[in-house]
Amino acid sequence: MDWLNRFASVWLIDFEFSQPPGERPSVVCLVAREFHSKRLFRIGMKELRELDQPPFDVGREALLVAYFSSAEWNCFLALGWPLPECVLDLWCEFRCSLNGTRPAAGWGLLGCLAHFGLDSMLASEKTEMRELAISGGPYSSEEMVALLDYCQTDVDALDQLLPMMVPQMDIPRAIHRGRYMKAVAMMESAGVPIDVGTLAMFRRQWEPIKAKLIAAIDRDFGVYDGTTFKMDRFESYLIRHGIPWPETDSGRLALDDETFRQQAKSYPQVAPLRELRHALSEMKLEKLAVGIDGRNRTMLSPFQSRSGRNQPSNNKFIFGPSVWLRGLIRPDRGRAVAYVDWSQQELGIAAALSGDPALAQAYNSGDPYLEFAKMAGAVPAAATKKSHPAERSAYKVCMLATQYGMGEHGLAAKLNK
Structure with missing residues (x-):
């Protein structure tokens, strides 16, 4: 006190x-x-x-x-x-x-x-x-x-x-x-400036847009009947392509977005289907919170996640639905919007706080994931992101999993090993 x-x-x-x-x-x-x-x-x-x-x-x-x-x-x-x-x-x-x-x-x-x-x-x-x-x-x-x-x-x-x-x-x-x-x-x-004219058009035409999205993506999968996702068709698709898939406790295929997101990392061919399902389930355009001045404002819900991150509503915030909807972000005439991100922020903080010279070396290399793979002898010293993308991706998962305390079983599931 x-x-x-x-x-x-x-x-x-x-x-x-x-x-x-x-x-x-x-x-x-x-x-x-x-x-x-x-x-x-x-x-x-x-x-x-x-x-x-x-x-x-x-x-x-x-x-x-x-x-x-x-x-x-x-x-x-x-x-x-x-x-x-x-x-x-x-x-x-x-x-x-x-x-x-x-x-x-x-x-x-x-x-x-x-x-x-x-x-x-x-x-x-x-x-x-x-x-x-x-x-x-x-x-x-x-x-x-x-x-x-x-x-x-x-x-x-x-x-x-x-x-x-x-x-x-x-x-x-x-x-x-x-x-x-x-x-x-x-x-x-x-708030975030929104192209309200295009948003209004999307809202009016959302049902026909959904049908066209399904037609465009589902031609490679054949898992939809109209706008309904059919479990048996998806099961047949996985068998045909030899893709293992997690199941729920009841023995049914896990169809939550997190499972799709993780599986898409190991099997990129399912990524378009994940985006489609995400768009159809999360994108409730009438709930996108846009004020009379054309700005998207909603509660950002700071510290809501266990990692301490913001957790705003996926329906109300422009960054919640599918990525392509971010095309609705439009600055006023004479202004600009910059989309910026930190590069490997967590690893830089970890290197500074831990005093680990190897982690600092990896961070300072500009590509810590590839540098980690080189340190482990998994790729040659001359390897690049283009020449060894699979190895870099695997060591990225390993590096982040280690930092966040993931166990060996979780890491194996992430890497599909």
């Missing part, structure tokens, strides 16, 4: 807001309490929109605490307020502390309170008030008071949780995660 005393003020905050799909939030109210002095702000919609900056300090001497705080920083951005310097997100820390498990009452604020043995508002009451906030108003004075009271219950919950959670935290990394939540809010607020 001494760590909290380093800050001149520690503000516990929560907003209520309305946010139609694809839009920026419309802020309904704000409650903020200073942890040490217990000073309290309760500010309704009308007063909030008259403020050009927060009613409390957001500089280096202040710490702002929230639960799943990207929502709060989206509200800051919608109001035109500067983002705070230092952020502590109790959701991130709850998620981090129990990663790989499932809390009995879930990951929400109510679940966090239950985990720490604290009382909370009934879920039914919370749902009712959340729906009132989402309606967007207009609100009577009584409704606004009720919303502020509801908002304050979340702030009161933060007030109880903070002293219980801080002693368990890795503070420097907690602050770093809070910083990332600000970055997430900026990404969500900006």
